[in-house]
Amino acid sequence: MAAPLSRTPVIEIxxxxxxxxxxxxxxxxxxxxYEGEIxxxxxxxxxxxxxxxxxxxxxxxPSGGSIKLLGKDITRAHPMEMHELRKNMGVAFQGGALLSxxxxxxxxxxxxxxxxxxxxxxxxxxxxxxxxxxxxxxGFEDLMxxxxxxxxxxxxxxxxxxxxxxxxxxxxEPSAGLDPVVSAELDExxxxxxxxxxxxxxxxxxxxxxxxxxxxxITVLDKGRILMTGTVAEVKxxxxxxxxxLLNRRPSNEEIHADEYLQRLTM
Amino acid sequence: MAESSRQGILLSLENLGRxxxxxxxxxxxxxxxxxxxxxxxxxxxxxxxxxxxxxxxNQMVETGIAAAPIVFILSFSVGxxxxxxxxxxxxxxxxxxxxxxxxxxxxxxEFGALITxxxxxxxxxxxxxxxxxxxxxxxxxDALRVMGINPVRYLVSPALLxxxxxxxxxxxxxxxxxxxxxxLYCALELGLSYSAYWDRTIEILEVDDVMQGLIKSTVFATxxxxxxxxxxxxxxxxxxxxxxxTTRAVVLSxxxxxxxxxxxxxxxxx
Numbered sequence: 001m002a003a004p005l006s007r008t009p010v011i012e013i014x015x016x017x018x019x020x021x022x023x024x025x026x027x028x029x030x031x032x033x034y035e036g037e038i039x040x041x042x043x044x045x046x047x048x049x050x051x052x053x054x055x056x057x058x059x060x061x062p063s064g065g066s067i068k069l070l071g072k073d074i075t076r077a078h079p080m081e082m083h084e085l086r087k088n089m090g091v092a093f094q095g096g097a098l099l100s101x102x103x104x105x106x107x108x109x110x111x112x113x114x115x116x117x118x119x120x121x122x123x124x125x126x127x128x129x130x131x132x133x134x135x136x137x138x139g140f141e142d143l144m145x146x147x148x149x150x151x152x153x154x155x156x157x158x159x160x161x162x163x164x165x166x167x168x169x170x171x172x173e174p175s176a177g178l179d180p181v182v183s184a185e186l187d188e189x190x191x192x193x194x195x196x197x198x199x200x201x202x203x204x205x206x207x208x209x210x211x212x213x214x215x216x217x218i219t220v221l222d223k224g225r226i227l228m229t230g231t232v233a234e235v236k237x238x239x240x241x242x243x244x245x246l247l248n249r250r251p252s253n254e255e256i257h258a259d260e261y262l263q264r265l266t267m
Numbered sequence: 268m269a270e271s272s273r274q275g276i277l278l279s280l281e282n283l284g285r286x287x288x289x290x291x292x293x294x295x296x297x298x299x300x301x302x303x304x305x306x307x308x309x310x311x312x313x314x315x316x317x318x319x320x321x322x323x324x325n326q327m328v329e330t331g332i333a334a335a336p337i338v339f340i341l342s343f344s345v346g347x348x349x350x351x352x353x354x355x356x357x358x359x360x361x362x363x364x365x366x367x368x369x370x371x372x373x374x375x376x377e378f379g380a381l382i383t384x385x386x387x388x389x390x391x392x393x394x395x396x397x398x399x400x401x402x403x404x405x406x407x408x409d410a411l412r413v414m415g416i417n418p419v420r421y422l423v424s425p426a427l428l429x430x431x432x433x434x435x436x437x438x439x440x441x442x443x444x445x446x447x448x449x450x451l452y453c454a455l456e457l458g459l460s461y462s463a464y465w466d467r468t469i470e471i472l473e474v475d476d477v478m479q480g481l482i483k484s485t486v487f488a489t490x491x492x493x494x495x496x497x498x499x500x501x502x503x504x505x506x507x508x509x510x511x512x513t514t515r516a517v518v519l520s521x522x523x524x525x526x527x528x529x530x531x532x533x534x535x536x537x
Binding site: 082157 | 406
């Protein structure tokens with residue numbers, strides 16, 4: 001994988017801590033992600049990776065610590081500052097999260113209408129078509145999300161996410177539920193976004209093949225703690241037992257009680 | 268035995284306390300939703316985030332125009348029923364001709380707003396809860412937030428505005444439909460001409476009578492919109508959760524509408 005293109009930090013997480021009720025979910029997460037880098041966040045169920053992603057997206061407030069996106073601490077940012085910052089954030093959710101009441105083209109144009117309302121209709125249509133072509137969905141503008149396959153929905157969600165040319169892009173389980181060919185196409189798309197648009201990309205996944213293919217660096221989470229952050233080679237050669245269990249898909253012998261499991265899932 | 272009954276009482280009290288706290292929390296949340304919706308309606312343009320007029324218009328069509336035929340049928344039927352019951356009751360005193368008074372006041376003050384409120388709660392309130400609940404389950408609400416689109420501004424404010432315009436409009440339409448139903452039955456049963464019926468109705472009714480129904484209807488509109496969206500936003504647990512939220516939204520809306528109607532009637536007629 002290509003080395004990080006720059007050492008300019010785009011995402012800085014410092015001592016991030018959060019609780020759900022009395023239970024601690026994240027234990028002092030420290031992580032810096034640089035401009036133009038693809039960072040994979042990996043971990044098993046209940047490791048805290050989805051919680052971490054929600055905080056990165058500003059969809060929740062942690063109990064402590066800070067998250068700086070482009071230098072702005074989003075845990076303390078005013079809603080209007082967050083509004084400005086969100087113009088530089090794109091997200092592709094696990095299920096795509098396209099608005100089902102709108103056509104694909106309308107979905108892709110939606111951020112433009114909200115943030116660049118001064119643009120005329122024709123310009124917005126052209127921009128949406130261009131972004132749909134980037135994700136190989138040119139000509140699909142008039143279809144409804146219900147008419148698309150799972151892979152197409154995810155690609156349309158990427159087109160919507162990149163319509164404002166954001167500096168940061170977040171993917172939540174991009175390969176989940178996709179066949180290997182479509183999954184590989186999405187991996188190529190993620191690499192293309194990094195190389196062509198110099199985006200900083202965070203991918204939360206547990207798909208090893210995909211992660212190894214696209215990662216500049218990988219962060220492995222386990223029970224709310226970072227086990228390690230490193231390149232693919234460093235992670236593969238780690239002698240940490242938990243990491244090796246994850247990489248070699250060895251079943252964990254750890255016993256877990258139902259209430260603890262439910263608490264982990266809730267986050 | 269005494270210990271187990273003591274435990275049972277304690278458990279019941281604990282449940283009652285928990286439900287009370289939940290109810291207060293929900294009431295607070297609904298008030299916050301109302302405040303935020305109003306904020307975006309008035310302050311949205313100043314923050315370059317206006318409430319979209321096409322979204323309001325779409326909601327108005329869904330809530331109002333599409334509901335007009337069923338509102339007409341139900342209100343017309345209520346008008347006929349009021350006439351039947353009125354004539355039957357007033358026959359005892361030989362005062363059947365006074366039935367016009369009963370129909371006019373009952374329809375404009377009570378039934379127009381109540382029937383419309385219940386119907387819109389069942390039709391549009393449930394649709395609102397289901398739509399927002401499904402969006403919640405599919406992470407569409409999260410997607411809106413991440414795109415910098417405030418979900419209250421985007422989803423709640425248009426629904427609230429549309430309800431506040433269309434429920435009173437439908438109520439006025441329901442008043443007319445009820446009066447037409449009453450006129451038709453009176454013509455058939457008492458041989459009262461339509462012109463005489465309308466002359467008498469206009470003579471009896473004051474602006475305040477119609478306004479009473481319309482004011483109630485704005486309160487009903489607020490109840491339907493806010494309970495619908497609050498239940499939609501609270502959805503968890505997939506399709507089953509959406510179904511539960513939809514049912515709860517309808518039951519709560521209709522209950523609050525009837526209770527609010529009773530309170531209005533008490534205070535406005537003293």
